[in-house]
Amino acid sequence: MSKPHVLIVDDEEEIRDILSFFVESTHPCEVSMACDGVEAIELLTQKNIDLIICDYNMPHKNGGDVYKHILESGLTCKYVMCSSETPQSFSEFQDGRSMFGYIQKPNIMNGIKEVFQRYKLSTDQIINQTQSEIQSYYPISTRLLVSLNNIPVNIFLKLSDGKYVKVFSEGSVFDETDFLKYESKGILQLFALNFSTDILVQKVQKIIENISKGVGKNNKAQAIVEIQDLILSILKDYGFHDGLASVVEAQISETIKLCEHDRTLEMLLNKMLKIKGSYISRHSFMLAAVTVALANKVGWNSETTSQKLVMSSLFHDVFLKEDILNEVSFLESKNMDDDFISHPLKAAQLLDKIPKVPPDTGRIVLEQHEVGEDGGFPRAIAVSETTPLGQLFTFSHYLVDAILELSTNNEFSKSALEQKMQKVAARSSRYKKFLVLLNELKLY
Numbered sequence: 299m300s301k302p303h304v305l306i307v308d309d310e311e312e313i314r315d316i317l318s319f320f321v322e323s324t325h326p327c328e329v330s331m332a333c334d335g336v337e338a339i340e341l342l343t344q345k346n347i348d349l350i351i352c353d354y355n356m357p358h359k360n361g362g363d364v365y366k367h368i369l370e371s372g373l374t375c376k377y378v379m380c381s382s383e384t385p386q387s388f389s390e391f392q393d394g395r396s397m398f399g400y401i402q403k404p405n406i407m408n409g410i411k412e413v414f415q416r417y418k419l420s421t422d423q424i425i426n427q428t429q430s431e432i433q434s435y436y437p438i439s440t441r442l443l444v445s446l447n448n449i450p451v452n453i454f455l456k457l458s459d460g461k462y463v464k465v466f467s468e469g470s471v472f473d474e475t476d477f478l479k480y481e482s483k484g485i486l487q488l489f490a491l492n493f494s495t496d497i498l499v500q501k502v503q504k505i506i507e508n509i510s511k512g513v514g515k516n517n518k519a520q521a522i523v524e525i526q527d528l529i530l531s532i533l534k535d536y537g538f539h540d541g542l543a544s545v546v547e548a549q550i551s552e553t554i555k556l557c558e559h560d561r562t563l564e565m566l567l568n569k570m571l572k573i574k575g576s577y578i579s580r581h582s583f584m585l586a587a588v589t590v591a592l593a594n595k596v597g598w599n600s601e602t603t604s605q606k607l608v609m610s611s612l613f614h615d616v617f618l619k620e621d622i623l624n625e626v627s628f629l630e631s632k633n634m635d636d637d638f639i640s641h642p643l644k645a646a647q648l649l650d651k652i653p654k655v656p657p658d659t660g661r662i663v664l665e666q667h668e669v670g671e672d673g674g675f676p677r678a679i680a681v682s683e684t685t686p687l688g689q690l691f692t693f694s695h696y697l698v699d700a701i702l703e704l705s706t707n708n709e710f711s712k713s714a715l716e717q718k719m720q721k722v723a724a725r726s727s728r729y730k731k732f733l734v735l736l737n738e739l740k741l742y
């Protein structure tokens with residue numbers, strides 16, 4: 299905060315000098331001086347005076363006139379009377395409404411001390427009030443901070459309600475080690491002060507541009523997963539932002555191209571297993587590849603169908619908690635909480651807000667876990683009650699998590715995978731047909 303501007307008004311030069319000496323030695327401030335009421339009013343009009351210490355009896359307009367001028371002009375300047383007489387002796391000060399303080403001559407030193415103690419207290423309160431009014435802390439996930447490379451704003455840690463401490467400065471790097479350090483303390487979210495999502499979206503757009511520019515044919519899958527991590531973090535924390543529309547569109551068309559480019563699904567999945575990224579992004583991306591391949595095999599190969607399937611795949615788990623590392627095994631552990639149960643609905647609602655999403659995409663997302671009465675949710679309906687694309691999606695979803703689970707545990711073999719898939723195919727006649735077609739895709 300800048301130093302307060304204090305105006306000292308007295309017709310005696312000696313008193314002006316004593317006052318200014320005491321004022322400057324009590325509190326850092328800028329001091330102006332006037333020798334009478336007329337000059338004081340002039341200065342009050344020209345400058346932003348925070349506090350005025352004013353004598354009463356002066357030749358050209360007295361202290362009462364200055365006080366009246368302040369009230370009538372609506373100035374916020376704090377008025378301190380400095381006189382050998384008390385304020386009560388003068389009619390202008392009877393109500394004392396805007397009188398901030400009183401210094402009784404000749405006891406100037408103590409009077410000034412008291413006035414500035416009160417002044418400091420009142421401005422501290424104003425600062426605190428203003429800070430709580432204008433400062434807002436926005437959550438920012440630590441996963442997103444890692445993806446951002448250089449962080450675009452100062453980052454704070456929340457200590458308790460209303461208490462934050464700065465932990466990273468704008469421009470510094472938040473890396474995987476930092477992520478793990480905070481994760482070990484159960485912290486997956488830090489805070490940015492007074493920033494707008496526009497800044498973040500612009501930064502994300504830039505990173506995506508750079509990733510896309512530097513991509514050769516061989517690491518396209520890696521780039522898509524990195525971009526997916528960024529898009530999901532933003533969507534999860536801040537919802538859909540117009541600035542993301544083109545990024546989402548490009549991501550979908552690049553994913554479709556890649557799914558159609560690789561000669562076999564096996565090749566594509568093998569490639570995907572090797573790439574780095576969060577479980578959600580890898581799982582979503584592999585799901586896109588499987589659904590597109592299987593839909594082509596079924597003969598559902600219109601452009602809109604691919605778009606629906608890729609869109610559903612990429613965004614169906616946007617609200618899934620980061621600590622879930624395999625949905626199918628998580629489901630089998632029957633540890634579902636409200637967050638988990640609501641993630642399909644929340645994702646479907648988000649898709650509603652994204653422009654150009656083909657119709658029924660939300661329905662596929664809603665049905666993502668409806669794999670039959672006993673194992674499905676949230677409605678736990680029979681597979682036959684879900685839509686054909688929903689069935690293809692849930693079947694493919696099961697396949698992807700089976701592959702990921704077996705690979706993570708180093709138990710992957712074609713027979714182990716087939717066994718798992720036969721078990722799920724037993725749930726529905728449509729699943730059985732999908733299994734036959736999957737076999738033709740020579741995944742195992």
Ligand SMILES: [Fe+2]
Pocket residue numbers: 581614615625666695
């Ligand atoms: Fe999923």
Ligand SMILES: [Fe+2]
Pocket residue numbers: 614615618625641666667
């Ligand atoms: Fe899910």
